[in-house]
Amino acid sequence: MSTTESKLMLALNAGETPRRPHALHAIAAFVWRSWRGTLKMLHYLAIDVLIFPVIFLLIFTYLFGGAISGGTGAYLQYLLPGMLVYTVTSMTVYIGIGIKNDIDRGVFNRFRTLPFWQPAAIIGTMLIQLLTYTSALITTILLGMALGFRPEAGIIGVLSGLIFVVLYAFCLSWLFAFIGVIAKKVESITSMTYIVLYPLLFTSNVFVDTSTMPDWLGPIIAWNPISLASTAARGLMHGSASFGDLASALAVMAVFALVFAPLTFRAYRRKGSQ
Amino acid sequence: MERIRYAIEARGIQKSFGGTEVLKGIDLQVERGTVYALLGPNGAGKTTLVHILSTLLRPDGGEARVFGLDVVQSSDAVRRHIGLTGQFAAVDESLSGRENLMLFSRLLGYRKRDAAARAEEWLDVFGLSDAAGKQAGTYSGGMRRRLDIAAAMLVKPELLFLDEPTTGLDPRSRNEVWDIVRLLTERGTTVLLTTQYLEEADRLSDRIAVIHEGVVIAEGTPAELKASVGSGTVRVQLARKEQRGDAAMAMRQVLGAAARQDADPAVLTAPALDPKLAARLLLELSQAGIEVEQFSLGQPSLDEVFLSLTGQKNEVLFESKEVQSS
Ligand SMILES: Nc1ncnc2c1ncn2[C@@H]1O[C@H](COP(=O)(O)OP(=O)(O)OP(=O)(O)O)[C@@H](O)[C@H]1O
Numbered sequence: 255m256s257t258t259e260s261k262l263m264l265a266l267n268a269g270e271t272p273r274r275p276h277a278l279h280a281i282a283a284f285v286w287r288s289w290r291g292t293l294k295m296l297h298y299l300a301i302d303v304l305i306f307p308v309i310f311l312l313i314f315t316y317l318f319g320g321a322i323s324g325g326t327g328a329y330l331q332y333l334l335p336g337m338l339v340y341t342v343t344s345m346t347v348y349i350g351i352g353i354k355n356d357i358d359r360g361v362f363n364r365f366r367t368l369p370f371w372q373p374a375a376i377i378g379t380m381l382i383q384l385l386t387y388t389s390a391l392i393t394t395i396l397l398g399m400a401l402g403f404r405p406e407a408g409i410i411g412v413l414s415g416l417i418f419v420v421l422y423a424f425c426l427s428w429l430f431a432f433i434g435v436i437a438k439k440v441e442s443i444t445s446m447t448y449i450v451l452y453p454l455l456f457t458s459n460v461f462v463d464t465s466t467m468p469d470w471l472g473p474i475i476a477w478n479p480i481s482l483a484s485t486a487a488r489g490l491m492h493g494s495a496s497f498g499d500l501a502s503a504l505a506v507m508a509v510f511a512l513v514f515a516p517l518t519f520r521a522y523r524r525k526g527s528q
Numbered sequence: 529m530e531r532i533r534y535a536i537e538a539r540g541i542q543k544s545f546g547g548t549e550v551l552k553g554i555d556l557q558v559e560r561g562t563v564y565a566l567l568g569p570n571g572a573g574k575t576t577l578v579h580i581l582s583t584l585l586r587p588d589g590g591e592a593r594v595f596g597l598d599v600v601q602s603s604d605a606v607r608r609h610i611g612l613t614g615q616f617a618a619v620d621e622s623l624s625g626r627e628n629l630m631l632f633s634r635l636l637g638y639r640k641r642d643a644a645a646r647a648e649e650w651l652d653v654f655g656l657s658d659a660a661g662k663q664a665g666t667y668s669g670g671m672r673r674r675l676d677i678a679a680a681m682l683v684k685p686e687l688l689f690l691d692e693p694t695t696g697l698d699p700r701s702r703n704e705v706w707d708i709v710r711l712l713t714e715r716g717t718t719v720l721l722t723t724q725y726l727e728e729a730d731r732l733s734d735r736i737a738v739i740h741e742g743v744v745i746a747e748g749t750p751a752e753l754k755a756s757v758g759s760g761t762v763r764v765q766l767a768r769k770e771q772r773g774d775a776a777m778a779m780r781q782v783l784g785a786a787a788r789q790d791a792d793p794a795v796l797t798a799p800a801l802d803p804k805l806a807a808r809l810l811l812e813l814s815q816a817g818i819e820v821e822q823f824s825l826g827q828p829s830l831d832e833v834f835l836s837l838t839g840q841k842n843e844v845l846f847e848s849k850e851v852q853s854s
């Protein structure tokens with residue numbers, strides 16, 4: 255009892271109460287938190303980062319490659335950059351699920367009583383996710399190269415393509431962050447993913463050249479963010495990117511970030527305090 | 529700041545969830561440096577009130593001040609003075625105990641090294657040093673609760689909210705929590721706790737507000753509250769349950785109050801205003817040849833406090849003719 259008492263005194267008198275943390279420090283704290291959390295779930299991570307990309311790339315290259323463009327080698331040249339976009343697109347859902355899980359767990363209440371810049375919780379988590387995306391992308395690229403993928407723009411092409419796709423993932427993440435904050439249940443995030451993502455994916459030019467699709471789909475295909483990103487990634491990796499391709503992809507990405515990031519922050523702050 | 533007398537002043541707090549009125553105009557005044565208990569059954573609105581006072585929820589009506597600061601307008605300023613331990617532990621279960629406290633310290637503004645030092649100090653205070661490296665998700669209820677209070681203490685709050693701090697804890701862990709609360713109040717921390725147990729409110733608090741269906745139905749010191757209900761409860765366990773009719777009659781005569789049925793048919797309880805009456809009852813029972821297995825004089829249970837305060841009809845037993853025939 256008395257030792258507890260003296261320990262308590264010690265703890266109560268130790269250190270001055272600090273000032274409100276700078277937003278960047280708060281983000282750093284959440285990066286640290288996600289990093290520790292990720293380390294404890296390495297086995298799940300391995301599935302997302304190693305196994306899925308490998309399976310998908312193999313399926314599309316060998317099962318569909320022949321049927322779609324008559325030969326796997328040429329098809330891989332076309333497919334791989336789009337495959338990168340596809341890989342991160344399906345992974346951005348996790349950010350929504352992660353945020354929703356935090357909100358549902360008690361720890362959210364603790365965060366909300368601490369005086370830091372609240373959006374740091376989302377940004378920090380997202381930054382660590384980008385690391386996961388990057389790992390999955392590198393897996394896909396390495397396997398692709400082993401299968402015969404040859405980026406015409408060389409190492410610069412690969413790097414610029416990689417950076418571009420990560421940036422794309424970051425921008426798209428805000429859509430799912432927003433869905434994660436407003437969703438009533440975790441399951442509704444997953445089902446929303448199917449509703450939003452799969453139609454977009456299959457009306458995109460990731461797997462096939464869209465010129466064979468019906469005309470009325472034209473505008474949808476043209477402004478489909480997945481198509482725009484794939485075209486830009488392809489252009490960067492093969493050194494054939496036009497200014498227009500890049501500009502329209504970046505514009506759509508910027509719209510995602512600029513619209514959904516503020517919406518996410520607003521919804522997050524309001525969450526629970528209606 | 530130091531001049532303000534009340535840690536909490538709330539007036540007419542109202543809150544509805546989807547058309548259901550959960551808080552119907554709560555007034556509350558908690559003096560600085562005291563322990564104040566909100567006592568109420570499930571669904572009374574205790575957690576809702578705590579969330580409003582700790583800036584997590586906005587009230588629909590009324591106003592609340594914490595150390596003179598409005599909880600809605602100045603929520604950020606209020607947060608610098610309060611620590612909250614919710615009904616469900618607010619810790620990250622995937623992190624270890626140490627990592628949890630480090631994270632919260634950093635979010636308070638401590639630099640990495642200071643955060644680590646704060647974490648160790650508080651782990652030590654709450655006897656968690658040995659388990660510091662284990663994932664919080666694997667902690668027992670008592671350990672998790674202690675970690676949660678430690679997290680709330682990192683702010684060195686002047687006002688600490690404890691929402692049902694001992695529900696689900698074994699007696700030893702409960703005593704530990706009680707000791708911590710006492711120590712904190714000795715150091716001048718104001719504590720607002722919620723509980724379903726009269727005993728807890730009685731042991732720890734300077735004042736109690738009894739909440740029922742979103743209304744404060746009684747307020748006062750523990751002594752005042754109990755006096756309003758009767759000083760205690762006599763519980764009689766009979767050797768033979770066939771004798772309960774006679775026993776109930778004796779209780780009514782001696783105590784002047786109707787005996788109430790328990791889940792156990794051999795047990796009768798009745799309020800006793802005076803311990804002397806209980807002694808007389810015991811005598812009376814033995815003279816009437818009623819065998820008593822157990823006889824105790826205890827505090828009124830929360831049930832009894834409620835029944836008495838809400839003026840609900842006590843479930844009166846053995847008052848009708850039926851009694852004689854049984
Ligand atoms: N977010 C919410 N949405 C809808 N109803 C709610 C919400 N929070 C609480 N309620 C309702 O408000 C009432 C009071 O709940 P509250 O949690 O404040 O009670 P309590 O006194 O803390 O109960 P307990 O002892 O069970 O913790 C309950 O009927 C509950 O169902």
Ligand SMILES: [Mg+2]
Pocket residue numbers: 574575576615691
């Ligand atoms: Mg509650």
